Amino acid sequence: MLDDAEYAEKAIKRVQSMEASGILSGKNLLITAETKQNPISIKSVNILIQEYLI
Numbered sequence: 001m002l003d004d005a006e007y008a009e010k011a012i013k014r015v016q017s018m019e020a021s022g023i024l025s026g027k028n029l030l031i032t033a034e035t036k037q038n039p040i041s042i043k044s045v046n047i048l049i050q051e052y053l054i
Helices: 005-020 042-053
Strands: none
Touching: none
C-alpha cells in the first residue's frame, strides 16, 4: 500500500511515533512493505515469522 501517498505518510508517522515510545524496527517491531506492483509474498512473511517469532 505504499504506492498510496496518503497511506505511506500515515505509516511513516505511525512508525516514528512507535520509535519515540521505544518500539524499534528489528528489535520489537517487524515492518513489511508492499505496493500494487510489488506485493509481499507469503514466503517472505513465513521467513519473518520463522526468524523473529518462532
